[in-house]
Amino acid sequence: MHHMREMISAHPDVQGNTNDVLIRCIEECYSCAQSCTSCADACLAEEMVDQLRQCIRLNLDCADICVASGALATRRTGSNESVILATLEACAQACRVCAEECERHASKHEHCRICAESCRRCEKACREAMQSISAGAGSRTESLVEPA
Amino acid sequence: MHHMREMISAHPDVQGNTNDVLIRCIEECYSCAQSCTSCADACLAEEMVDQLRQCIRLNLDCADICVASGALATRRTGSNESVILATLEACAQACRVCAEECERHASKHEHCRICAESCRRCEKACREAMQSISAGAGSRTESLVEPA
Amino acid sequence: MHHMREMISAHPDVQGNTNDVLIRCIEECYSCAQSCTSCADACLAEEMVDQLRQCIRLNLDCADICVASGALATRRTGSNESVILATLEACAQACRVCAEECERHASKHEHCRICAESCRRCEKACREAMQSISAGAGSRTESLVEPA
Amino acid sequence: MHHMREMISAHPDVQGNTNDVLIRCIEECYSCAQSCTSCADACLAEEMVDQLRQCIRLNLDCADICVASGALATRRTGSNESVILATLEACAQACRVCAEECERHASKHEHCRICAESCRRCEKACREAMQSISAGAGSRTESLVEPA
Numbered sequence: 001m002h003h004m005r006e007m008i009s010a011h012p013d014v015q016g017n018t019n020d021v022l023i024r025c026i027e028e029c030y031s032c033a034q035s036c037t038s039c040a041d042a043c044l045a046e047e048m049v050d051q052l053r054q055c056i057r058l059n060l061d062c063a064d065i066c067v068a069s070g071a072l073a074t075r076r077t078g079s080n081e082s083v084i085l086a087t088l089e090a091c092a093q094a095c096r097v098c099a100e101e102c103e104r105h106a107s108k109h110e111h112c113r114i115c116a117e118s119c120r121r122c123e124k125a126c127r128e129a130m131q132s133i134s135a136g137a138g139s140r141t142e143s144l145v146e147p148a
Numbered sequence: 149m150h151h152m153r154e155m156i157s158a159h160p161d162v163q164g165n166t167n168d169v170l171i172r173c174i175e176e177c178y179s180c181a182q183s184c185t186s187c188a189d190a191c192l193a194e195e196m197v198d199q200l201r202q203c204i205r206l207n208l209d210c211a212d213i214c215v216a217s218g219a220l221a222t223r224r225t226g227s228n229e230s231v232i233l234a235t236l237e238a239c240a241q242a243c244r245v246c247a248e249e250c251e252r253h254a255s256k257h258e259h260c261r262i263c264a265e266s267c268r269r270c271e272k273a274c275r276e277a278m279q280s281i282s283a284g285a286g287s288r289t290e291s292l293v294e295p296a
Numbered sequence: 297m298h299h300m301r302e303m304i305s306a307h308p309d310v311q312g313n314t315n316d317v318l319i320r321c322i323e324e325c326y327s328c329a330q331s332c333t334s335c336a337d338a339c340l341a342e343e344m345v346d347q348l349r350q351c352i353r354l355n356l357d358c359a360d361i362c363v364a365s366g367a368l369a370t371r372r373t374g375s376n377e378s379v380i381l382a383t384l385e386a387c388a389q390a391c392r393v394c395a396e397e398c399e400r401h402a403s404k405h406e407h408c409r410i411c412a413e414s415c416r417r418c419e420k421a422c423r424e425a426m427q428s429i430s431a432g433a434g435s436r437t438e439s440l441v442e443p444a
Numbered sequence: 445m446h447h448m449r450e451m452i453s454a455h456p457d458v459q460g461n462t463n464d465v466l467i468r469c470i471e472e473c474y475s476c477a478q479s480c481t482s483c484a485d486a487c488l489a490e491e492m493v494d495q496l497r498q499c500i501r502l503n504l505d506c507a508d509i510c511v512a513s514g515a516l517a518t519r520r521t522g523s524n525e526s527v528i529l530a531t532l533e534a535c536a537q538a539c540r541v542c543a544e545e546c547e548r549h550a551s552k553h554e555h556c557r558i559c560a561e562s563c564r565r566c567e568k569a570c571r572e573a574m575q576s577i578s579a580g581a582g583s584r585t586e587s588l589v590e591p592a
Binding site for chain 2: 300302308309326327330333334335336338343363370406407411
């Protein structure tokens with residue numbers, strides 16, 4: 001992910017003036033998607049898989065919404081404030097619910113402990129990005145660059 | 149998509165007692181994802197692509213959130229009411245915004261006219277599914293089967 | 297999915313001259329993605345989930361590659377014959393492997409029986425689309441319209 | 445993405461004995477998905493968007509197959525050697541074709557230059573992962589851990 005700021009900085013509408021809070025959110029979305037996909041698979045391999053059914057489902061939900069949110073936040077160059085805000089809200093909720101379930105298994109399963117942390121970071125990053133977008137709402141430029 | 153009701157009906161938690169409003173929502177999500185992917189590509193092939201930039205972006209946003217919503221709604225067997233409701237809300241908003249943009253080009257571009265209709269159907273189906281989930285909230289079973 | 301042919305028919309590069317084999321493939325990809333997502337969730341709800349771990353994984357793999365294939369096939373307007381052919385090959389293989397596993401559980405679990413059928417249809421549709429693309433290779437137009 | 449090795453290392457079938465070539469491939473897949481999504485959006489914002497149509501399409505194709513490949517490679521715990529190999533082959537081809545197109549615009553558009561590099565890294569990582577999987581084929585364990 002090391003090239004994300006460089007990429008977004010090269011966008012004609014951004015021109016070097018990046019919104020680092022949004023970039024961090026994008027990074028956390030993709031990272032959390034991978035963590036949740038990985039945790040679901042690890043849960044499936046656990047002997048007591050029957051106690052991890054809900055954890056697997058929430059992992060899959062979270063992974064799906066994280067991938068979509070990462071893509072939408074990356075494409076954050078339009079006038080669709082309401083769409084990106086609603087998507088990040090859904091992502092933050094999916095991360096919170098998944099983190100709560102993973103935390104219940106964290107002492108037994110290291111992958112759940114790591115995944116819970118990843119979800120919490122992503123939830124926080126989504127909330128901060130939402131604030132940064134709301135603060136800069138109005139023009140295409142303001143929502144992509146740092147709010148004043 | 150003809151097997152969707154049959155599939156969901158065979159789910160151990162549903163046992164034939166399907167929530168048809170939710171199934172319709174799932175169908176519309178996958179259908180709208182395809183329409184938006186197709187409309188974005190058709191817009192890219194239009195001579196006046198420079199006037200369709202925003203339409204393409206909104207199509208891509210809508211396709212991404214529709215795929216995620218379709219998957220989450222399909223996995224609608226958990227206790228995550230808040231996550232599915234927030235996701236369907238994001239999807240309904242993405243559909244509305246995309247429909248509004250496509251409608252502006254509908255008289256010139258048949259693909260935009262068809263895509264706008266697909267988005268409007270999906271928006272409506274998401275709103276109805278949200279109501280059906282809220283009404284049946286509480287137990288795993290109620291949220292998957294018809295609310296009383 | 298009823299609007300898919302109408303949508304693709306409205307594409308400026310197609311102009312009514314649709315490749316129905318490719319359209320059927322797109323439909324089956326989205327349909328199979330939904331079946332596999334649904335079957336994975338139903339398997340997770342079965343009492344003997346520990347015997348369905350591999351089925352769940354293959355369902356998830358198949359769903360992911362089907363969604364990607366459906367999108368790529370929808371965007372089938374470029375000169376990337378090699379990419380779409382390799383993607384449909386991966387999709388056909390994922391469908392075959394998932395169908396084989398689901399068939400092992402088909403007598404016990406109705407959702408596995410239906411999902412296996414969905415995978416088999418998609419595998420077949422991918423193979424036929426690959427033939428139609430190879431036959432029409434060369435120009436953008438030929439690969440989207442019926443091969444002569 | 446910093447937690448990916450930690451996550452996979454915690455998988456019950458891996459137990460600390462990670463296949464670092466595969467982990468690098470997963471990282472590059474998610475990273476390339478983001479780069480391509482970002483490059484497509486930046487291309488859409490360029491004044492001469494009409495000359496970047498094919499670049500946008502190939503970016504979108506590459507992003508879709510990269511997300512699917514990242515998920516499948518993350519779930520690389522099953523006996524589906526043929527599916528993961530075919531998927532990584534499709535991903536490597538999508539990356540190569542996208543890189544070639546982006547390289548044509550690299551001198552004019554910095555985002556295309558960066559994206560081309562991301563695609564080349566991902567192509568290479570996929571090829572290396574394919575070799576590592578083929579070498580370790582046979583058992584579930586061997587394909588996830590370092591081939592001897």
